[in-house]
Amino acid sequence: MAATALHLHSDLAGRYESNPATRESAWVKWTVIGVSLTFFALFILLPLFIVFYEALRKGWEAYLVALVEPDALSSIKLTLLAAAISVPLNLVFGIAAAWAIAKFEFRGKSFLITLIDLPFSISPVVAGLIYVLVFGRTGWLGPWFIENDMRIVFAVPGIILATIFVTFPFIARELIPLMEAQGRDEEEASTVLGASGWQTFWYVTLPNIKWALLYGVILCNARAMGEFGAVSVVSGHIRGETNTMPLHIEIVYNEYKFSAAFAVASLLAILALVTLVLKTFIEWRATQTLKRSKT
Amino acid sequence: MTPNAGQLKKSLRRSLSVLALCFAGSALAQTSILNVSYDVSRELYKDINPAFVAAWKKQGGGDLTVNQSHGGSSKQAMSVAAGLDADVITMNQSPDIDILVERGGLVVADWRKQFPHNAAPYTTTSIFLVRKGNPKQIKDWDDLARPGVGVIVPNPKTSGNGRYTYLAAWGYALDKTGNEAGAKDFVKRLFANVPVLDGGGRGATTTFTQRDIGDVLVTFENEANLIAQEFGADKFDVVYPSLTIEAEAPVAVVQKVAAKRGTEKVAKAYLDFLFSPAGQEIIAKHDFRPRDPAVLKKYAAKFPKVKTFTVDQKLGGWAAVQKAHFADGALYDQIIVLKK
Amino acid sequence: MPAFDSPQRKGRFMSSHNALPGFRLSLGYTLTWLSLIVLIPLSAVFVKTMELSFEQFWAIVTTPRVVASYQLTFGASLAAATINAVFGLLLAWCLVRYSFPGKKIVDSLIDLPFALPTAVAGIALTALWAGNGWVGSIVESQFGIKVAFTPWGVLLALVFIGLPFVVRTVQPVLEDLDFELEEAASSLGANRWQTIRRVIFPTLLPALLTGFALAFARAVGEYGSVIFIAGNMPMVSEITPLMIITKLEQYDYRGATAIATVMLIVSFVMLITINSLQAWTAKRNGKIK
Numbered sequence: 051m052a053a054t055a056l057h058l059h060s061d062l063a064g065r066y067e068s069n070p071a072t073r074e075s076a077w078v079k080w081t082v083i084g085v086s087l088t089f090f091a092l093f094i095l096l097p098l099f100i101v102f103y104e105a106l107r108k109g110w111e112a113y114l115v116a117l118v119e120p121d122a123l124s125s126i127k128l129t130l131l132a133a134a135i136s137v138p139l140n141l142v143f144g145i146a147a148a149w150a151i152a153k154f155e156f157r158g159k160s161f162l163i164t165l166i167d168l169p170f171s172i173s174p175v176v177a178g179l180i181y182v183l184v185f186g187r188t189g190w191l192g193p194w195f196i197e198n199d200m201r202i203v204f205a206v207p208g209i210i211l212a213t214i215f216v217t218f219p220f221i222a223r224e225l226i227p228l229m230e231a232q233g234r235d236e237e238e239a240s241t242v243l244g245a246s247g248w249q250t251f252w253y254v255t256l257p258n259i260k261w262a263l264l265y266g267v268i269l270c271n272a273r274a275m276g277e278f279g280a281v282s283v284v285s286g287h288i289r290g291e292t293n294t295m296p297l298h299i300e301i302v303y304n305e306y307k308f309s310a311a312f313a314v315a316s317l318l319a320i321l322a323l324v325t326l327v328l329k330t331f332i333e334w335r336a337t338q339t340l341k342r343s344k345t
Numbered sequence: 346m347t348p349n350a351g352q353l354k355k356s357l358r359r360s361l362s363v364l365a366l367c368f369a370g371s372a373l374a375q376t377s378i379l380n381v382s383y384d385v386s387r388e389l390y391k392d393i394n395p396a397f398v399a400a401w402k403k404q405g406g407g408d409l410t411v412n413q414s415h416g417g418s419s420k421q422a423m424s425v426a427a428g429l430d431a432d433v434i435t436m437n438q439s440p441d442i443d444i445l446v447e448r449g450g451l452v453v454a455d456w457r458k459q460f461p462h463n464a465a466p467y468t469t470t471s472i473f474l475v476r477k478g479n480p481k482q483i484k485d486w487d488d489l490a491r492p493g494v495g496v497i498v499p500n501p502k503t504s505g506n507g508r509y510t511y512l513a514a515w516g517y518a519l520d521k522t523g524n525e526a527g528a529k530d531f532v533k534r535l536f537a538n539v540p541v542l543d544g545g546g547r548g549a550t551t552t553f554t555q556r557d558i559g560d561v562l563v564t565f566e567n568e569a570n571l572i573a574q575e576f577g578a579d580k581f582d583v584v585y586p587s588l589t590i591e592a593e594a595p596v597a598v599v600q601k602v603a604a605k606r607g608t609e610k611v612a613k614a615y616l617d618f619l620f621s622p623a624g625q626e627i628i629a630k631h632d633f634r635p636r637d638p639a640v641l642k643k644y645a646a647k648f649p650k651v652k653t654f655t656v657d658q659k660l661g662g663w664a665a666v667q668k669a670h671f672a673d674g675a676l677y678d679q680i681i682v683l684k685k
Numbered sequence: 686m687p688a689f690d691s692p693q694r695k696g697r698f699m700s701s702h703n704a705l706p707g708f709r710l711s712l713g714y715t716l717t718w719l720s721l722i723v724l725i726p727l728s729a730v731f732v733k734t735m736e737l738s739f740e741q742f743w744a745i746v747t748t749p750r751v752v753a754s755y756q757l758t759f760g761a762s763l764a765a766a767t768i769n770a771v772f773g774l775l776l777a778w779c780l781v782r783y784s785f786p787g788k789k790i791v792d793s794l795i796d797l798p799f800a801l802p803t804a805v806a807g808i809a810l811t812a813l814w815a816g817n818g819w820v821g822s823i824v825e826s827q828f829g830i831k832v833a834f835t836p837w838g839v840l841l842a843l844v845f846i847g848l849p850f851v852v853r854t855v856q857p858v859l860e861d862l863d864f865e866l867e868e869a870a871s872s873l874g875a876n877r878w879q880t881i882r883r884v885i886f887p888t889l890l891p892a893l894l895t896g897f898a899l900a901f902a903r904a905v906g907e908y909g910s911v912i913f914i915a916g917n918m919p920m921v922s923e924i925t926p927l928m929i930i931t932k933l934e935q936y937d938y939r940g941a942t943a944i945a946t947v948m949l950i951v952s953f954v955m956l957i958t959i960n961s962l963q964a965w966t967a968k969r970n971g972k973i974k
Contacts (some may be wrong), residue, residue, distance in 0.1 A: 062860060063784040071871035073782075074866065083785050086775040093845050094797050097809040100782065104812060143718045153705050160964075164956050170724060171952040173729070173906030174946045175926040176730065179933070183729035183942070186427035187449060190729065196428060204429035214722055237705050247706035269800075276802025277928070278909035283933075286429040287421075288379060288414045296804045296909070301415070303808060304547035305387060306575045307554070310802035315805040322800035326793045420934040444936055499919065503934040541834045541916040544930075556815040558834065673748070673940070681919045682749050 080222045101319045103200065104312035110140040116302075116310035117317065124290045126297035126317070132281075132294060133274040136213040144221025145263075149251070151222075152229030153237065163226070169218040178283025181208055204286030209294060217270045224266030224323055225259055232258055261336035265329060272325040276318055370456065377410040378608050378615060381431035383418040384545040385568050386594075389631040391433070396627060397618045398486070408440035413452040417545040418505040425599060432603045432612040434598045435619075437469075437505040437565075440663050442597050456597040464640060465593035466619035467633040470653055471506075471513045473551070473584040474562040474569045481560045485586045486517045488561075498539055499549040501677060505592070506546035510563040511536075511677065512666065513590035514650060516659045521590065533680045554580075565592065566648075567632035591653040594633070595611075717944060730949060733942040743954045745943040750919050751928055755947075757836060758925040759893030762904035765843035766851075770897045773851025774889070780852070781859040810842055813915045834916030842910040847900030854896035858966070859891055893964035898962060902955040906948065 066072045073079075106113055116122060147166060151159060169177065185202035186192045195202055201210050236258070240250040256263075278296040285292045293301065295314055303311035382390060394411040401409050408561055414421065414429070422441035425431045426448040434452075445451040457464045475483050481494055489496050499507035511532065518531035541558055543549040546568060553562040554576050561584075564572075569583050596616050603609045618624045627638040629644040641648070660666050671675045734742060745751070779785070780792050797959075798806065814821040824830055828873040832838050862885065870880040908926040916922045925948060932941035 062784055062864075063788075065864065066782050067784065069868065072867045074857055074877055079783055083779050083783055086772065086779045087791070089772045090776060090791060090794075092820070093848060094794055094916075096813055097806060097845070098794075098797060100819070101805060101809050104809075135760075139718075143715065146711040147715040149707060150715050154708045154712070156708075159958060162719075164953075164960055165719060165723065166715075167956050168727070168952065170729075171902040171956050173904060173908060173926045173929070173945075173952075175908050175929050176906070176948060179929065179941060179945055180726035181731050182427050183733055183938070184726050189678070192428055201428070201430065202951055203427065204424055208693070215726075218722060236817070241705060250705075250707070251707070272800040276800070276805070278802055278804040283930075286414055286424055287416050287555070288412050291412060296802045299804055299808070303551075304384070304415075304545070306547075311808065315808060317800075318802045318805050322797055322802075325800045326796055327918055330789075330793045331927065334811055338758075417934060423934055423936055426936065448936070500931075537770055540918070542918050543913070544917065552834070555817075556811075556833065557817045558815075570719070671935075673937070678750070 098319060101312055101316050104309060105316040107312075108309045112309055113313045113316075114314035116307070119310075121290050121293070122298060122302075122310075122314055124235060125293045125314070128209070128291075128293065129275050129295045131206070132210050132213045133271050135210050136217060136274050137267060137271050139214055140217055140221050141263075141267060143218075144223075144225055144266060147222040148225035148229050148259075149255075151226050152232075153234045165221050166222055169215050174216060174277065174279030175283060177280040178212055179217075181211050181284050182285050204282045204288075205292060208284035209281050209292060212284050213274045213277055215279050216277050217273045220270040220273065221263070221266035224262050224269070227261045228259055229255070261332050261339070263331050267326050268325050268332070272322060366434070376408065376490070376608070376611070377412055377431040378413065378603075378612055379412045379430060380433050380615070381414045381421050381425055381429060382435040383421060383437045383570075384415055384508065385565060386435060386437075387415050388571065389567075389628065389633065392627050392631065393619070393624065396623060397615055400618060400623070401611065401614060404614075406614070408609070409611060411615070417503050419503055430602050430606070431599045432606065433596065433598055433616055434607045435594065435616075437592060437594045438508060438663070439593070439595045440667055441505070442595055443663065445597075445599065450505060451599050451601045452597045453600050459598070459617060460596065461620055462636045463593060463595065464597060465595045465636075466616075466624065467594055467595065467628045468634055469567050469592050469633050470651060471509045471563055472566050472569055472651075473586060473587050473593065474564060474572060474581050474659055475560065475584055477580050477582055479582055479584065483561050483584060486514055486531075486588075486656070489538065489563070490531055492538075493594070494538050494561065494641045495540050496535060496538045497541060497543075497549050497553045497559035497562045498564075499546050500542045500544055502671065504543075504545045506568075507542075508564060508590045508671070509565075509590050511670070512656065512660060513563075513586075513588075515670075516590060516654050517586070517588050519659070536680055566634070569660065570632040570647075585649055585651050588652050588654065591655045593655070623632050695846045703937050724861055727949070730942050730945050733939060734946045736940055737943060741939075742943050742946075742960045745940050746947050751925070752946060753920045754925045754928045757839060757922065758905055761836060761839045761843055761924075762901050765840055765847055765904050766897045766901040769841075769847045769851045769900045770842050773848060773896060773900075774855055774893060777852045777855040777859055781856060795852050796849050798846050803846065803907065804913070806843060806845055807910035807913030809903065810845060810910065811838075814838065814841060814914065833914050834922070836915075836922050838914035839911055839922060840917065842914050843904040845906060846907055847904050848908060850899040850903065851893065851896035855889055855901065858892040862888060888969070890963060895962045895966055896960060898955065898959045902952065902959065905951060905955070 074082075151163065182189065182203050184190050184192070185195060185208065187196060192202070201209070201262070236254050237250050240254045241247075245253070276296060277294075278300075280302075281294055282297060285297055287293060287297060287301070289301070295318055299311050299314050302314065370482060379391060380394075384487060390413050394413070398409050398411060401407075414424075414431070416424075417438050418438060418441050422434070422436065422444050425434060426445055434442060434445070439457075442452055442456060446454050446456070453459070459465070473483060473489075473531070482488065483494065488494060488613065498510045501507035503509040514532050514535050515528050518528040519525070522531065541549075541552050543552055546564060550564065550568065550572055552558050554572060554610075569581075569681070573581060573583070575638050596619060598609065598612045598616060605613045620636065622637060622640065625635040625640040629635045629647070632647060633642070633646050635641050656663055656666055737745070776795065780788065811833055812818055814824070816822060816825050816831060818833070824832055830837065834839060866884060867880055870884045871877075874968055875883065906926060908924070908930075911924050912927060915924060915927070917927060925944065929941045929944050929948075932944065
């Protein structure tokens, strides 16, 4: 499932284009580029552009006012909190799962991988629903929690749970293929030389996977901050308390404050852009490291 | 292959400490009540809440925060039924409060008797908003069923606003044709003119005003006035049909939650405030029809006289309506499915 | 805490000798966390659905409105994944084989739909493609097609969210392709088109199918971006996740879980397909190398 996996670039275009056996005629090349880029502009550039266009339509002042409004601030805080809790938890899980799956053989492994992937293909709406079924007033555990004055759904813990769910596979899926490819020779050597399990992980495995790990964290974080469907089901939409940024956007949009809605949306778009820049940087660094280790 | 007990405990402890962290935040908050309300009452409660907080403090009630949650009426009721800790609910149709009586007895069964006027501090009514100059000459419900007219309404299954629109059209057609078959045919023709069915009243307004879709938006009277404010009075005209529905907006204390949180007194005081002259004044300012005759008289210019009926008068009450129209496979489903 | 496995356990669970520690700890943690967050809550859907008899379940999941929503959800997802397969392949080809200005930017922005919150995408696409939006007004006046608030809008949103998947699965395979293979084909007298069709395309096919399946799986469950642009008309532009929400809003938990069950089964089948496709890809590429 590693569709967005970290991959190391090597620029091959020059090589292909300089050899008559492996290049197309110029008009084919530019037609293909033209068609692809039109599609790209229509589907990626324009939506991105309009977010900023609409956000700034009423000027910088209105833009800033929309962002420092108390409800907007509290939604930003909640979003950061949800990401700050769910990303580390998925990080620990991702490492544990990747270690077990990549370094050992056991029965039912591919089934386990499929189960880990499950949250990716489950509709976010269903993801929210399951927590209401478990923690709602008439759910399995809901009555017990309510009896003990604890709130899970329609409160912050529910939002965090839903966020963990939707970002569940990302880090594990980033690490598994890489760790599988690396094999276990280095770790075995380290163990044979007397290093403990943690030492082996810390000094041998981690340096090998750090870029993929970082990339997984960034990806996971972006998704965690942007989730809408699942969080919407478990939020309760209490102003200033259980609204995350995407939910706040919906609310402001419904109050006919379109510029304000797009202003908050632009923050999330900026986050997406930062994610992509970091990702490009990480891929570049990883390529450098790889080159250095080869020479 | 089960993990050993130590590891299990460890991960459990980890999850619990995370949860504890989250609860800590809410436990520290001062006295607060949560008002769970429907989609288009946002602006009203933005004004009601500070007024009540001030009045409550003056009475010696101490510091108070009123939290708000808004969304589609039925969705909100659903959340409360599933555990959203509302102290009071302020809805726009009584089925959404009745459901809380049925589900776990969250609200007392005779909630209508707890406050005056059937526990509805104000009413509003379904009216038409047309584009400036009324180019399609839309005067009454008949024009909405005419071919070539685009009608924007929110989804009657999920929004009180849409439900009232549907019932208003039904009531009008029932009077006109004299029988149910005629009404069904009329409403079917009307809904055949609906190009977009938004989940809530606000979505429908955005579709009509921002996306320029449809010739007429059927919505609440207060919404129509707000739209004129937000988008410019020079863009739209309000049209009152010859007969429409009176939409009571019922309120109730969520007894079980309030009792547990110890907020019964302030919750009741909050709802009482809605019926007080000060509260009624704010209500009228937001274009909802107040119950207090003195306040209604003061703002008479805002509220043209219009012939209305209520669900109880014409349609045999909400329980009957729910069963005959909105249950799965009932009249509404038949109309919308047959449309194709 | 190196938790070495006893020899018997190894015999049963592991096919090869392995001296690394931490198997039981890591697998135990994985299974516990997976069960707590995913499996146990998911089972709630099935348990709730069990409250219905099979006839009731069947009646709910086959009402005309729900069936129409499956047709739209699966039809539009299939169409969107197909469009993504075509344009994704072209984009991946451009990024690997051609040099052109701005290539680096295009390459990094491909992932935008993945990182951009779906609700933001929904609002932005609606603003662009509505009858009075920048693109929508042109399309409507020139071609007479209404995009926003029709099934076309659903298709549009699904194309947007699925785009990165095809590009990112095809791109690495295209990069790993053996350069000499094409040269050989050329020197044996094949023209460029024949080489692409007979040599390159078959190698790309498994990756392309994986990308297609991923885009499809993601599209089927999508909610956030679609509801803003769909118009949500019963029988016409209601997607299946919306049907679940609608049922929930009518206090119909069982109806909601019944439809959720159908979606869950589809997701699961899709995943198994994707994972076997990927195994196939890996095997094929291994063989070619």
